[in-house]
Amino acid sequence: MNAPDFACDVAIVGLGPTGLTLAHALGQRGHQVLVLEREPRFYGNARAVYTDGECMRIFQSIGMADRLAADMLEDAPVQMVLPDGSVLFQIKTTKREHGWPANNFFYQPLLETALSEGLARHPNVTVLRGREVTRFEQDADGVDLFHVACGGSDYGKAAPQLGVKPAPAPREARVRARWMVGADGGRSGVRAQLGIEMSGKNFPNPWLVVDIKAKDASDGLRHVPYFNFICDPACPTVCCVQPNGHHRFEFMLMPGQTREQMTHPETVRHYLSRYIDVDKFEILRTLVYTFNALMAEKWRDGRVLLAGDAAHMTPQFIGQGMNAGVRDAYNLAWKLDAVLRGQAGEAFLDSYQSERQPHAAAMTREGIRMKDFVSMTHPVGTRVRNLLTRLMVRLPGIGPFVRRGEFIPKPVYEAGCYMGLARRRWRGAEGTLMPQPSVRGPDGRRHLLDELIGTGFVLVSAGVDPRRTLDAEALSFWQSLGARFVAVYPFGGRPNGAGIDHAAPAGLIECEDPEGDFQSWWRRSGGRAGHVAIVRPDKFVFALVEGEALVGATRELRRQMRVDEAVPVTHRALPAVEADHWREAA
Ligand SMILES: Cc1cc2nc3c(=O)[nH]c(=O)nc-3n(C[C@H](O)[C@H](O)[C@H](O)COP(=O)(O)OP(=O)(O)OC[C@H]3O[C@@H](n4cnc5c(N)ncnc54)[C@H](O)[C@@H]3O)c2cc1C
Incomplete structure (x- = not known):
């Protein structure tokens, strides 16, 4: 052939x-x-x-x-529940740093x-x-x-x-x-x-996963509206909310329990009946998993x-x-x-x-x-865990950090491992995901920022044209990449009045920041008037630099993308x- x-x-x-x-x-x-x-x-x-x-x-x-x-179900709290039904703590937030709820169940x-x-x-x-x-x-x-x-x-x-x-x-x-x-x-x-x-690692403890669906989506699940980790030392359990009457239970197999026993319909029924009226549900699937x-x-x-x-x-x-x-x-x-x-x-x-x-x-x-927190079975260990957790979630600083789920790793690339300039300060923007605030666009309507900036490279600045300091070569490079240029103004701060050009400079997207979310990220990251952020197509920041350093940052981006080694290919239809x-x- x-x-x-x-x-x-x-x-x-x-x-x-x-x-x-x-x-x-x-x-x-x-x-x-x-x-x-x-x-x-x-x-x-x-x-x-x-x-x-x-x-x-x-x-x-x-x-x-x-x-x-x-x-999807949005914003559903996640809670740690004890066997007696009391709630150890909840993880919940209504913050939408990326424009969408932090918790979505599907x-x-x-x-x-x-x-x-x-x-x-x-x-x-x-x-x-x-x-x-x-x-x-x-x-x-x-x-x-x-x-x-x-x-x-x-x-x-x-x-x-x-x-x-x-x-x-x-x-x-x-x-x-x-x-x-x-x-x-x-x-x-x-x-x-x-x-x-x-x-x-492979973890030895298998879990039984049971997917069920309510015969009548309005009946049977009102008492479990949130995602529950049930910290029961006799049988650690996960109870997952899902949309459209779907629901999931996961039960950890205890020593001596076998896959065959646990997937037997009577056993499944027994475990489910601790939490729901089983007759109101169809059992879609039972499977035993181990985790890696x-x-x-x-x-x-x-x-x-x-x-x-x-x-x-x-x-x-x-x-x-x-x-x-x-x-x-x-x-x-x-x-x-x-x-x-x-x-x-x-x-x-x-x-x-x-x-x-x-x-x-x-x-x-x-x-x-x-997993270690939820699947603890030692009677003394679980008591100590519960006590320490109760104390911890009440501490100023740590409590809100835990309750808002901020312990989940952030979209921040490890220093020295990412495509971008080195972070020069602790909260530097380089190698981190730019937030997605709701902005007021050139059409006077609300948009999520990414709707305006698209799927390619973007040069963003606070209140000025980010192209201001580019030389002809750097500008033509950005244009060849199809980059967009965005100026974000404070709410009510767009250029207006006598002496202002009647049309926006060609190719510049102007928007306002009604909630101030962009401005606070910009300041937190060290951005000042005249600075420009180079944002990659995946919305991670390559650089946040003074306007005067933008040509140098552009050169560095070309180097890191190995532009000199690039070989164009032609597209052919399949x-x-x-x-x-x-x-x-x-
Ligand atoms: C019980 C459980 C709960 C989970 N809950 C979550 C959760 O809440 N959130 C979350 O983010 N993740 C969760 N996960 C993990 C998540 O389901 C997987 O990480 C995810 O499905 C992986 O997606 P994937 O596309 O990489 O691989 P897969 O979903 O495994 O898809 C791989 C595809 O490749 C196909 N394929 C394989 N070999 C070939 C071949 N040779 N030729 C052609 N096709 C092939 C397969 O048929 C399959 O369709 C959970 C996992 C489990 C087991």
Whole structure:
């Protein structure tokens, strides 16, 4: 068989939340994307139930947040509950630093279905279900993927063997991509074929997960309106709120309890009946899980990248497994876009792992702490835990910090590991996510800031034109990247009156900051009048500098993006006839 021409720019293996987000973000940027998913239809394994404000902002950037929010419960408090029903403390906040609620609860099959249907808006994204990627070969220019028809994976089958290159399969098809992303989950065959090890821990305690649905959504759950961690030493339990009458219980297996006993319908009924009237519910699924805290040592090998559970796995106790994958996809999408457009050299992609890995690891450490807190069973230990917790949540400073959930790692990249200038002060903005306040736009209407600044690079300043100090070369560089230029004024502070130009300078977006959220972030970060922030397409700040230092910061950005090594590629349409052929074969 001759090597085919490039059929796509990026081939994504796996259509879970990570693959879906990546397909949207690359599709939106006009690239030819092929997604190969082995399941002919969703297997409906509800796993994730929670997403945060940052990920909602990512869903906003791919045009899906409103659609997804329609099937979510927002702002639901999370509480630590003792076996007698008393509440140890609640974690809740109404702050919307990223424009969206910090706590959003959902039902994963609804979220995945909506994201999948949303891909229809990108004709340049082709999804082939029922196609399993069995092996791949890469060279300096691209990757050949081999895939076969698959009638369903039998979820939970043995993991592929590390470093073993699978033999060619009968009736396999081949497709060539410039880049390939393995978003194929915790048992990633892509990772296994690359021989990449995972290091970390497996936790021995299995948990029984029971997904239920109320027969009448208005009856049966009024007494459990919040997400409860039930700190019961006799049986640590998680009780998860979900929309549309869905609900989840998770019970930790105690010593001596077996999977078979725990999944027996009578046992499931017994445990559920502690909290609900079981007859009012349909039991959708019971499954016993163990949790892992694992990290792939390498996230990129040549033209193949790993994302989501394929790169890292975390105990679900702070609900950050899927969210980490969504963040990976968002970080990777704009970098792949820059490389494909010839705006960045390939080595720039290494910043993907150096930025994302420490953040994913920090989330995992926090997930383990939460797991240890909830799953404590020692009678004395639990009494001490409860006493200390009661004291701690009353302390000034620490109490509000805990009760607002501020112990969850922030979107801040580790010093020395991110693409951007070094942070020069403790609260410096570089390598951190710019907040998303509600602003008053040029049309006199309220917008979330990202709606005005779009999905590319942005130069932002407080009250002046950020281009003021750019020389012709730097300006033309920013224009070649399609950057936007934004001036944010205090509320009521837009230029007005005699002597003011009657039209805004061409290409400048002007807006006001009614709540003062932008201004307080700007000041906190060291921003002053005349400073300019260079904001990356993923809304992380590259630099916040005085206007006079902007040309130098632009030069540094070019260096870090390896612009001199960039090779532009031309886009070619995915041959529809071949895609149809595979579809029929499936
Ligand atoms: C009980 C439980 C509760 C959880 N709760 C939360 C939560 O509240 N919040 C949260 O953020 N996370 C949570 N998680 C974690 C979350 O569900 C996962 O992290 C997330 O689904 C991973 O997404 P992914 O797209 O990376 O991988 P997956 O969802 O595993 O998707 C991988 C896809 O790749 C496909 N695939 C695999 N191999 C191939 C192949 N060779 N060819 C083609 N396709 C292939 C698979 O069929 C699958 O569709 C929870 C997990 C569990 C178990």
